[in-house]
Each structure stands twice: as C-alpha cells, then as structure tokens.
Amino acid sequence: MxxxxxxxxxxxxxxxxxxxxxxxxxxxxxxxxxxxxxxxxxxxxxxxxxxxxxxxxxxxxxxxxxxxxxxxxxxxxxxxxxxxxxxxxxKEHLHLACFKCGEIVEFATPAFERLKHEIAAKNQFEIQAIRLEVGGLCGLCAAKKQKQLQ
Incomplete structure (x- = not known):
C-alpha cells in the first residue's frame, strides 16, 4: 500500500x-x-x-x-x-490497467525510481511529474484467456 x-x-x-x-x-x-x-x-x-x-x-x-x-x-x-x-x-508509482476487466493496480518499484533519476541526469532535466501506465491483462483475465485457447 x-x-x-x-x-x-x-x-x-x-x-x-x-x-x-x-x-x-x-x-x-x-x-x-x-x-x-x-x-x-x-x-x-x-x-x-x-x-x-x-x-x-x-x-x-x-x-x-x-x-x-x-x-x-x-x-x-x-x-x-x-x-x-x-x-x-x-513514492512515484505506475498503474497497470487490465483491458478486459478494468482492474487498476498501483505498482511501485525501486527500478522506476532509478529510471526517473537516469532520465533526469542524462537529459539535464528537472522532472516535476512522471506518469506511466501499462495496459494488458491482469493475472485472472490472462488465465481465463489461456484456458479458452486450450
């Protein structure tokens, strides 16, 4: 959380x-x-x-x-x-959005923080806002899809 x-x-x-x-x-x-x-x-x-x-x-x-x-x-x-x-x-976080059921999951990871710092450093850019959204299928919807394909 x-x-x-x-x-x-x-x-x-x-x-x-x-x-x-x-x-x-x-x-x-x-x-x-x-x-x-x-x-x-x-x-x-x-x-x-x-x-x-x-x-x-x-x-x-x-x-x-x-x-x-x-x-x-x-x-x-x-x-x-x-x-x-x-x-x-x-902490900055990203959002995982399921295209099938609409579930939104918030995900925070040190890798995202490292990426943010790398972007700022390599571009001499002061980041004031960063947003990342990832679309796909949640685990439950992906499992249902896989089951239907079998």
Missing part, C-alpha cells in the same frame, strides 16, 4: 479556506479506495452533503491539482475519455 498525503491537513497548512462542501469533497477523495472520476466523486460526496454541485467538484479538483496534492490520470482510457484523480503518494 502506498502512503498518501493527508489532504485536509495539507490544504489547511497552505491557508486555503475550507468550506463545508470543500471539506466533504476532500474527505471523499482522501477516503476513496479506487480512482475516482468527477462524476463518481460528486456521487460519493453527495452522501456527505447533498448540496454539493458539479461546479464545486471541478473547482476543488482544480485547486488540489494546482496545490500539487492530487494527480489526474487517464488510466489507458479504459472507460472512454474520463479523467481520474488520486491523492499524491510519497
């Missing part, structure tokens, strides 16, 4: 005003066990505060992106052109 930053305390530490609706959205993102798109975020946040509207969702997402506290992902466009959001983690 990747360690994620604590959104509420980070936002408060930066002096951002926390309305009840913004707090509900941030808590929803923080507690999410999956990558959320804006519509899913709105639906879950409505359970905390039914007065939250779509514009507030998008403004809060934009704020958290500007503060560098969440990442925006496309996750191999498994579900069309949706964008997904996740809380920043302490």
């Amino acid at each position: 990747l360690l994620r930053c604590q959104l509420l305390s980070e936002v408060e530490a930066r002096g951002v005003r926390l309305t009840a609706q913004r707090r509900a959205l941030i808590e929803t993102i923080q507690e999410a066990t999956t990558h959320l798109d804006a519509a899913s975020l709105l639906e879950l946040a409505h359970k905390r505060d039914p007065n939250i509207n779509r514009a507030t969702v998008y403004r809060t997402i934009e704020l958290l992106k500007q503060l560098g506290l969440i990442d925006e992902l496309d996750l191999m466009h498994l579900n069309g052109e949706k964008h997904y959001y996740e809380v920043k983690t302490e």
Whole structure:
C-alpha cells in the first residue's frame, strides 16, 4: 500500500479556506479506495452533503491539482475519455490497467525510481511529474484467456 498525503491537513497548512462542501469533497477523495472520476466523486460526496454541485467538484479538483496534492490520470482510457484523480503518494508509482476487466493496480518499484533519476541526469532535466501506465491483462483475465485457447 502506498502512503498518501493527508489532504485536509495539507490544504489547511497552505491557508486555503475550507468550506463545508470543500471539506466533504476532500474527505471523499482522501477516503476513496479506487480512482475516482468527477462524476463518481460528486456521487460519493453527495452522501456527505447533498448540496454539493458539479461546479464545486471541478473547482476543488482544480485547486488540489494546482496545490500539487492530487494527480489526474487517464488510466489507458479504459472507460472512454474520463479523467481520474488520486491523492499524491510519497513514492512515484505506475498503474497497470487490465483491458478486459478494468482492474487498476498501483505498482511501485525501486527500478522506476532509478529510471526517473537516469532520465533526469542524462537529459539535464528537472522532472516535476512522471506518469506511466501499462495496459494488458491482469493475472485472472490472462488465465481465463489461456484456458479458452486450450
């Protein structure tokens, strides 16, 4: 499990005003066990505060992106052109996306960190964001496919 930053305390530490609706959205993102798109975020946040509207969702997402506290992902466009959001983690990681069942697995490895440092060093480039997504079949879907081929 990747360690994620604590959104509420980070936002408060930066002096951002926390309305009840913004707090509900941030808590929803923080507690999410999956990558959320804006519509899913709105639906879950409505359970905390039914007065939250779509514009507030998008403004809060934009704020958290500007503060560098969440990442925006496309996750191999498994579900069309949706964008997904996740809380920043302490270590960079990549996403494995199953084309068959849609499962998303987060994977962190020292090799990814070494690659990041090599890219920066060899290109005299200060990396501020790096994302890597790998598409294919998860173990379960690959096994099912193999079984069908037999």
